[in-house]
Amino acid sequence: MARMSVLLAAPALVGAALAPASAFAVNYLTVEQAGKLLFAEADRFEQRYWQLDAEQLQKLAASGVKPRSARWTLRLAWRGKELLGVLVADEVIGKFELISYAVGVGADGVLKGVEILAYRESHGSEIRLPAWRKQFVGKTAAAPIKLGDDIANISGATLSCGHVTEGVKRIVQVIELARRSAVLA
Template sequence: MTRFFIISLLLYGAINAGIKEEAEKTVKSFFGSGFKMEMIKYNIPYDIKNGLEKKYRQRFFRNNLYLWKIYQGDTLHAIAVMDNVYGKSLPITFLVIFDSNTKVIHVEIIKYRESYGGTVKEKGWLDQFRGRDASSSFEFGKEINSISGATISAGSVTKGIAKLTELISIIKSDL
């Protein structure tokens, strides 16, 4: 029984080192050494949140976001943001990394929970977002290719990335 509790405690540690750490690991492996990171829990201003949710017809998962500022020396080099969107019935947790001009430089699905539609995790599909910024079109099925068998998930992730891209361009000066 003692072993059970020890294992559970270890497990609990592992849990708390869960999805946030997974995102951090992604950021670290993307930039390699020579960069430092600062994580903040960013509270999205109500009017901005409300406006973007109406525009994209998709909610932010919460009123706040996990956001990482990546510095090279003292200069802000990039920003990474994590959010959730819903697939057919389960949330998809994704991370978007922006350069200092708020252009998307990398997207990664941190956690996909559905049994169908896992193609959205494929690098080839996610690479379509690279180089886009708030002035770009993210129209699903046109600028962003749809995925057969993953229409709902892929459409949802596309909206989520477009929404974060616009948010970052609005709030960049406050960061």
């Protein structure tokens, strides 16, 4: 009987050992909480859906950004009738799991900050540290926003750093297209 229990348990143990561990998942912030951190002076957020057309997708690709999606959800931050900026939430793959993050860009096109909403990998959560995220503040669509160029890597978190950096660049470029298209008016 004891031998039978071991034989039945063995496949479950092997399967558990081979599966990527997502037991490290931590939800840090909601999109709403990130919006309040990045646009503390905002009195309301207005959600808008925006579909990029073929020409805009080509411009995005020409700027060195892989256009992952044509449809975007923009959260406009307002103080009264003044547009403060735009918040965009997105997800990128880390090594095995998704990293949820939000990017705030001012109405002037200047990046206000990046917040990590959820991190699900077993390593690399250092991307949530303020010192790493602070590197993005002040960047615009004209900045390289490239790992190893103007954004430093974190040893042991190379994929997470690289993918979040690419995602932030994509969002900054998308918001710049929205600014030029009068979508934010």
